[in-house]
Every structure is written in structure tokens, then in C-alpha cells.
Amino acid sequence: MKATVGHLKIHYLALTETFIYGYLVNARRFDPLVLTDVARNLSLFPIDCSYLITQGEVEALRRGMGARSGPFLRVFLGALDYPNCFERFIRERDIGLLHAHFGVAGCRAVRLKRRVGVPLVTTFYGVDAAKWLSAPEMRRAFKRLFQEGDLFLALGKDMVGRLRAAGCPEEKIRIQRLGVDVEEIAFHPRRWPEDGKRVVLLYCGRLVEKKGILYALEAFARLADRWKDLEFRVVGGGPLRPDVEQAVRRMDLQDRVVLRGALPHAEAMKEMRDAHLFILPSLTAPDGDMEGTPTVLMEAQASGLPVVSTHHADIPEVVLDGESGFLVPERDSRALTDRLSHLLETPDRWPEIGLAGRGHIERRYNIHREAQKLEDIYADLL
Numbered sequence: 503m504k505a506t507v508g509h510l511k512i513h514y515l516a517l518t519e520t521f522i523y524g525y526l527v528n529a530r531r532f533d534p535l536v537l538t539d540v541a542r543n544l545s546l547f548p549i550d551c552s553y554l555i556t557q558g559e560v561e562a563l564r565r566g567m568g569a570r571s572g573p574f575l576r577v578f579l580g581a582l583d584y585p586n587c588f589e590r591f592i593r594e595r596d597i598g599l600l601h602a603h604f605g606v607a608g609c610r611a612v613r614l615k616r617r618v619g620v621p622l623v624t625t626f627y628g629v630d631a632a633k634w635l636s637a638p639e640m641r642r643a644f645k646r647l648f649q650e651g652d653l654f655l656a657l658g659k660d661m662v663g664r665l666r667a668a669g670c671p672e673e674k675i676r677i678q679r680l681g682v683d684v685e686e687i688a689f690h691p692r693r694w695p696e697d698g699k700r701v702v703l704l705y706c707g708r709l710v711e712k713k714g715i716l717y718a719l720e721a722f723a724r725l726a727d728r729w730k731d732l733e734f735r736v737v738g739g740g741p742l743r744p745d746v747e748q749a750v751r752r753m754d755l756q757d758r759v760v761l762r763g764a765l766p767h768a769e770a771m772k773e774m775r776d777a778h779l780f781i782l783p784s785l786t787a788p789d790g791d792m793e794g795t796p797t798v799l800m801e802a803q804a805s806g807l808p809v810v811s812t813h814h815a816d817i818p819e820v821v822l823d824g825e826s827g828f829l830v831p832e833r834d835s836r837a838l839t840d841r842l843s844h845l846l847e848t849p850d851r852w853p854e855i856g857l858a859g860r861g862h863i864e865r866r867y868n869i870h871r872e873a874q875k876l877e878d879i880y881a882d883l884l
Contacts, residue, residue: 506533507880508597510585510607514538515547518708518738520767521627521680521797522603523547528683528873532880535595539584546766552591554582586614593618598884605630609643612650621883625655625678626665628794628815629712635668636790645669652883655876657794658816678876680795681869687771687804689860691853692778700733703842704777704807706770706798709740712791714783714812714832716742716749721781721838723753729846732758737773739764771801778852779845780807784814785832795820800867803827803859808852810841820867826859 507529514536515523526534526549535550542557555578564571585607592600592614600615601623602608608624615622624647626635634640648654648670655678656662662675695701703722707713715736722734736746736759743761750759762773774780780802784793793815800820802809809827811817823829828844830837845852 504531504533505598505880505884506535506595508588508592508595508600509534509536510600510602510611511536511538512584512604512607512610513540513542514551514553515543517543517546517764517766520547523549524681524683524869525873525876528869529877530873531877532599535597537585537588537591539579539582552588554579554584554587585611586617589614589617592620599623599880601625601880603627605634605644605647606640608651608654609640609647612643612646615650621652622650623653623655623879623883624651626661626794627657629791631656631661631664631794632786632792632815633790635664648674653879655879658819660816661794676879678879679867679872680797680800681867681872682797682800682804682863683869684804684860684864684867685870687801688775689804689806689856690775691806691856692808692849693852694849695778698731700731701729701779701846702777703732703734703779703781704737704773704802705734705781706737706774706802707782707796708738708764709736709742709746710791711742711787712785712793713738714785715746717783717785717833717835717838718781719746719749719753719755719759720835721783721842722759723755724835724839725842725846726753726755726758728843732846733760734758735760735762735773735777737762737765737770771805774802774805774807777807779842780809780827781838781842782809782811783830783832783835783838784812784817786814793817800863803856804863804867806853806856806860808845808855809859810838810845822858822862826855826862 538553541553599621602611605626654675705718786792795816803826811821812832813829814832821827828841
């Protein structure tokens, strides 16, 4: 009989968090069971899941209560005390290990770990190893987590350094890469389109500061005059949408920039299949928010897209600078323009770059292999 791992995820699951779902559905030796406060997008990410309330019920409360729904939900969820409210359920289901996704979930799980007496693994993904880790109000909670948690998983060497600097014991840290299902991503070498079709530059990511979308727009604007057949497609939604729309109008690029909004994963992958080049100019936001290893860069390379990104967080492990794409300094739109110009001037190199990217992702970021490594970690703790 397989042992059960309880996966603690606050709000399961955002459209952009496919990297977590990949581990859940590729579990083979352990049964995954998600324990969440608010269940969302279950039809897109079906899994054995126990929850306190659904996103649909949250939206119904908002429609019925208006502005009062926010305070009510905070009191309601606070009274239920997630994840500690699952203590009895964990005992009944004989859950043998807890895996907290994101550092804050790990902090909340410390008391639960004590009470149920099972190992606690915490994976850090990006913002939690940067902005949240350095927040004064969180220092005590993270100190306690580092003392009592059993193991901490980082996405790469840069993140390991940040965890160590925050006081996490080195012997408790392991590198556990994210991964994508390479077998499900069709590869095709990119070539200059025929019959007067546009060359498509693609961005996929939330419209938030750390993704660098406004720098991508600046770079595109410099290219637009010279490359009349170049189009910029933006997939993603977020708080910077009004700023992006304003920038597009200011630069008079309404007929060259297509804002697709947030899309389900399958539709985003179709956009990727139709693109020729990919850009994600990630950066450290003023509030300290950072990336980990963006899975869109893995998906883009696996599909054969040459990519342009930045020397940020653990992205240099994901993108091989000069081989599978190019990396530039953060917040440098002119450097982005330069690398994109180089790619546009040398389309004969696109197939070679695409093959290098596909091979790199197959070797280092294959979710089937990474899921096995994660289950090896579980087995060592049990």
C-alpha cells in the first residue's frame, strides 16, 4: 500500500502554478492528497483534494455581501485555522508526510507537524525565498520553520544561497528542480515565416513588476520601426495591465501588440506553438519580489523557441546563455533590443538554438525524472 503525502497549498491552484501540479500528477510511489483553504480551478487541475471553501463560494459571498465579504472571509478562514484544522483528517487518512508548497505554508504548518508527528518538507519557489523571507514580520516564523522543519527544497544554487543567508541550516537544504512534461510539448524548429506572415515575439507571464513586461515593451518599440513584420503577443493578466495598455497607446503600437490576457495552460501552449521568439525579462521588484526558475522558459525551450531573458535568480541555470538563448542584465531594455535584433538578423540560427534548448530541458528539467527524485526524498524521510 502506498504512503500518502499531504500537500499543503494555500489557495489550490492558480492558473500560473502548473509547476506544482506537475509533481502531483506524476507521483508514482506515493499518493498525493492536497489540503487547502480555498479550492480553485479544480476542473483544470483535478486531484484528490480536501478544502474549506471553493473559489466559487468565495465569489458568491462577494456578490452577496459586497465590501463586507473581505472582513467576513478573513474572520471565517482565521477561525478555521488552516492548516491546523486538518489535524484529525490527517490522522484518519494516515498521512505519513507533509509537503508545504511555498514558505508561508511551511510556517503555518509547524504546529501541525508537532501535533501529528510526521516529517515536514517545504519547497520555496521564488517570492517566498526573497520578499517574504526578508520581511521583518516573518523572521520569527521562518526561524521556527528552519529549526523544526525536516527538509527545505530550493530550485537552484541562487535560492540555496538565499536560504542559507536567512538562517536555514545547510544540511537541511536540497536542490529540487521544477520540470515540464517534455513528451507532451511538441518540438518544431523555428524558421522565418513565409507568405508575408508576421514574426511573433511572445511573452507569457503575469503582468507584475518582477516579470519585466514594461522593459519588454520598450525593447519591442525600438524594433518595431525596422521590423515591420514583427508582432508582440502578450499572454497573462495582472495588476500592471492598465500600465501595459497605456504604454502600448503611448508608443502607438496598438496594431503591433496583442494582449491576450490570462489563458488556460493549453491555450497558452498554443500561443507558444505559433510564436517564433520568446522573451521574459525578469527582475527584482522594488518590494523584493523575485523569480525562482520560471517554467515558461522551460516550456518555450522545449518547444524549440529561442529565448531572451535576464541574469536573475536561477534563470542562468534554465537558459544556456549563447546556446539556447540569450541573457542580459535586469532592467536593460537596450540590451534586450540588441539580443532580439541579433536573433532577427540571424534566423538561420533559430533551429540550432531550438535544438540546444530542447536537449537542455530534456536533460535537466524533465518532470518525470524530477518527480522520481522528489519521491526519493520522501522515501529517505520515512
